[in-house]
Amino acid sequence: MDAVKEALREGRPVAxxxxGGQAVLVVEVGRALxxxxxxxxxSFPSLASDFPSLDWFERALWERGYTPVGxxxxxxxxxxxxxxxxxxxxxxHEVPVGPVHAGIIEPGHFRFSVLGERILHLEIRLGYQHRGLLNRLLGKGPEAALLLAERAGSEPVAHALAFALAWEEALGRKAPPRAQALRLAALELERAFGHLGHLAGLFTDIGYAxxxxxxxxxRALLQGEVDRLTGHRYGRNFVRVGGVWREGRPDLAALAAYREELSRLLPRLLKHPQVLDRMRYVGVVRRVEAEAYGFVGPTARASGVARDLRQEDPAYPGFRPVVRQGGDVLSRAQVYAEEALQALDYALGFLAHLPEGPLAQDLPPGDGEAMARVEAGRGEVFWFVRLEGGKVALAEGVDPSFKNWRALELAVRGEGLPDFPLCNKSFDLSYAGTDL
Incomplete structure (x- = not known):
């Protein structure tokens, strides 16, 4: 266990x-797994007392019949x-909120312990959208499995891509270069689309109409370009094992115009007095907390953790992550804004320089296992796949929201109860992705 603890001290848990009766722990140390x-x-020894980032992971195994001793x-x-x-x-005083909410949102229960209106503790209870998706994947071939995997969370392109990459790696194959570029273009459009949704939600919550x-x-105009590229407004049914299903024709001039408009619009909006008054210094997550709990994506980067999986991807030469140090709602909004612009730049680059070649290759049935990670809009998406005869024998996925929900519990401590919706929206996490 000394080697395990040393790896966790130096890095962070991925999955x-x-x-088969054992717990498989995947740890990122440096840039390696x-x-x-x-x-x-x-039965396995619990590490959650020393490493709080493993608490939810161990609870997930406990309810599946495993015993985290200690x-x-x-x-x-x-x-x-x-x-x-x-x-x-x-x-x-306890204030229960949910799982049924006033808006059309996913179900989740939030139990606040308050002194007056000051939140001293929040406990989050999810699982209302638990679909048993991992078990449903067993025995599925590539097409049926991918349809399920891309519906694991609220970022279908990222989940489909990570799952397809794991399947391809298990068989020792890669998608054609043209397909790889189209996949990344769709991923970046999904990131920009998602981040603009986060920002629109934040502005709505503070009454900045x-x-x-x-x-x-x-965002709505950008969704049309996602549809033109992938054939679906949310990018579903685009990625396949071995490549992509189709090649749409997004309007590059329109994408460039949206990017230009956003570059003028977003900085001005984020400097508005109403935005600064409501978002600055609210919902702070410190860097030490982000590192201890293993937060990922914009949640971590807004707290000073300069980590993005695209840093080691050769398709993103010289990539530099967007980082803020404040850890508050405003910092997260600033990361969303800059990453949306950055994502549109990369999407335009991928689409303007598509390699020649086919869109996919058919992969023969085979045996093998592999894991893959993709930097989605909310952070790291992880999939592990074991194949036997071209069918799924074991599949495990981790949505970034699974790792980031605890950030909300930390962010609201000491804040007023009316600030909870704003803090919650600043993370904009997926319930379904956590409830696999």
Whole structure:
């Protein structure tokens, strides 16, 4: 266990999943992945007390029948057929919110412990959209499996790409260069589209109707270009194992115009007094917390953690992540804005310089296993796939929201109860992605 603890001290956990009575721990150390197999017979030593980033991972294994020996207090993460006890503070007032909400949003339960209107503790209870997706993947071939995988979370292109890359790596194959460029173009358009949605939601929550309307307008136009490229407004059914299904014709001049408009619009909106007054110094997540809990994506980068998987991707030469140090709602909004512009630059570059060649290659059935990661809009998407005879024998996925929900619990501590919706929207996490 000393080697495992040393790796976790130097890096951060990427995934923890069950395999044949053992717990498989994947840790990023530097830019490399290290894999450890822990325990046997469904029992493994818990590391959550020393490494809080593993708490939810271990709870997910516990409710699947594994035993994290020494866990400080395992309780269900996704299963609602098991007893669940919220932490109680007798001196404080409890405010339950959800799982049914006033808006048309995903279901989640938030239990606040407050003193007056000041939040002293938040406990998040999810699992209301638990679909058993990982079990549904078993025995599926590439097309049926990919249809499920891309519906794991709210970023279908990223999930489909990570799943396809893992499948291809398991068979020792790669998609043709033209398909690779089209995949990355779709990924970057998905990132820009998602980030603009985050910003429009934030402006709506603070009553800044002009900002929400202007960003929402460009976002809607951008969604049309996603449709033209992929054949779907959200980019579904575009990526396939071995390449892509089609090659659409987005309007590059329109994309460039949207990028130019956003470059003038977003800095002005984020400097508006109403934005600064409501977003600055609110919902702070410190860098030490981001590192301890293993947060990823804009959540981490807005707290000073300069990590983005595109840094080592040869398709992004000289890539530099967008980083802010404040860790507050404003910092997260600034990261979204700059990354949206950056994503449109890369999308235009990929589409303007497409290599010649086919869109896909058919892969023969085979055996193998591999893992892959993709930097989605919300952070790192992970998929592990084991193939037997061209069918899924084991599949495990991790959506970035799974790693980032604890950031919301930290961000609202000490804030007023009315600030919760704003803090929540600043992360804009996926419930379904967590409830696999």
């Amino acid at each position: 923890l999943f069950p395999d 290290r894999v450890f197999r822990l325990g046997e017979g469904g 866990h400080p207090g395992p309780k269900p993460l996704r299963r609602h057929d098991l007893p669940y006890a919220f932490r109680e503070f007798p001196e404080l 002009y900002g929400a309307t202007q960003v929402g307008r460009v």
